[in-house]
Amino acid sequence: MNEQVEPAKPTGQQYQIERDGSRAVVTELGATLRELDVDGRPCLDGFGVDEQPAAGRGQVLMPFPNRVAGGRYTWAGQPHQLPINEVARGNAVHGFARWANWQVRRQAADRITMGLTLYQQDGYPFVLDLALTYAVRRDGLTVEHTAANLGATAAPFGAGFHPYVTAGSAKIDSNRLQVPAERYLQTDDRLVPTGTASVAGTPFDFREPRRIGDLQLDLGFTGLRRDNDGWARVTLAGDRRVHLLLGPAYDYLQVFTGDPLPEPRRRAGLAVEPYTCAADAFNNGLGLTTLAPGERTTGAWGVSVG
Numbered sequence: 001m002n003e004q005v006e007p008a009k010p011t012g013q014q015y016q017i018e019r020d021g022s023r024a025v026v027t028e029l030g031a032t033l034r035e036l037d038v039d040g041r042p043c044l045d046g047f048g049v050d051e052q053p054a055a056g057r058g059q060v061l062m063p064f065p066n067r068v069a070g071g072r073y074t075w076a077g078q079p080h081q082l083p084i085n086e087v088a089r090g091n092a093v094h095g096f097a098r099w100a101n102w103q104v105r106r107q108a109a110d111r112i113t114m115g116l117t118l119y120q121q122d123g124y125p126f127v128l129d130l131a132l133t134y135a136v137r138r139d140g141l142t143v144e145h146t147a148a149n150l151g152a153t154a155a156p157f158g159a160g161f162h163p164y165v166t167a168g169s170a171k172i173d174s175n176r177l178q179v180p181a182e183r184y185l186q187t188d189d190r191l192v193p194t195g196t197a198s199v200a201g202t203p204f205d206f207r208e209p210r211r212i213g214d215l216q217l218d219l220g221f222t223g224l225r226r227d228n229d230g231w232a233r234v235t236l237a238g239d240r241r242v243h244l245l246l247g248p249a250y251d252y253l254q255v256f257t258g259d260p261l262p263e264p265r266r267r268a269g270l271a272v273e274p275y276t277c278a279a280d281a282f283n284n285g286l287g288l289t290t291l292a293p294g295e296r297t298t299g300a301w302g303v304s305v306g
Helices: none
Strands: 014-019 022-027 033-038 072-075 078-081 103-108 111-118 128-137 140-149 155-157 176-178 181-187 193-198 218-224 232-237 241-246 252-256 270-275 289-291 296-305
Touching: 014 103, 014 111, 014 128, 022 128, 022 140, 033 140, 140 155, 140 289, 193 218, 232 270, 241 270, 289 296
Parallel strands: none
Antiparallel strands: 014 022, 022 033, 072 078, 103 111, 111 128, 128 140, 140 296, 155 289, 176 232, 181 193, 181 218, 218 252, 232 241, 241 296, 252 270
């Protein structure tokens, strides 16, 4: 006798947290931030419960964010080859954790901690314990990551996240953007960094708020100006102002206008991606964390409205 099996959601179990008018949904698959609303209005361009997180939407990027050129790097004198999952450019991109099933470690009404033991992967012969705590508050959300090396040898590590911010407009073209970054990452045709340059006098200077218009971006920034509390704030202003907040561990960010995406996603939200390291950090070392056996590292970022 055949029994009916209820169809699974593409991202597994859904975990909702809420407090004082703020609400977030985190998924079992990838510990992905699927939704974030404040006062009933989305401040992230998320995705539906029956959809996959296409184009990195809301995903966790560990143990490396962005690209590793050709998927190749050398660590402790040994060459490694990561799987190529950005086929068109021949790179490895955004790590492994976003496609793993994370487990709930702690949960309350307004916060949830998701955990994952990341075992050895092709090209990454290290074992990490990863934990993420999502906590909503009156004006938004704070996300804290922890990574610990469970292995017997030092491991390279970087953390990143891929939220798409929305300020309430149908498209980002009319929005005003402020990015408190002094420098941007120059790249080759595979979007692999080749150096850094000042934003002064370039189309990439958003140190003062200005309209995005038709500018197309898939660009890394660094040299962040920080407020007195040590945090940097990227602001997207439209029908309301939404801020992407980068704590002291996050010295890099990627801004992506989403031009290659199909409608209606194209330029519907602005990906503002907080990174602890630069793209291709396994090769260039920019911001890369070396975790000794038993060592752990932490960092925090967030989203606020107002």
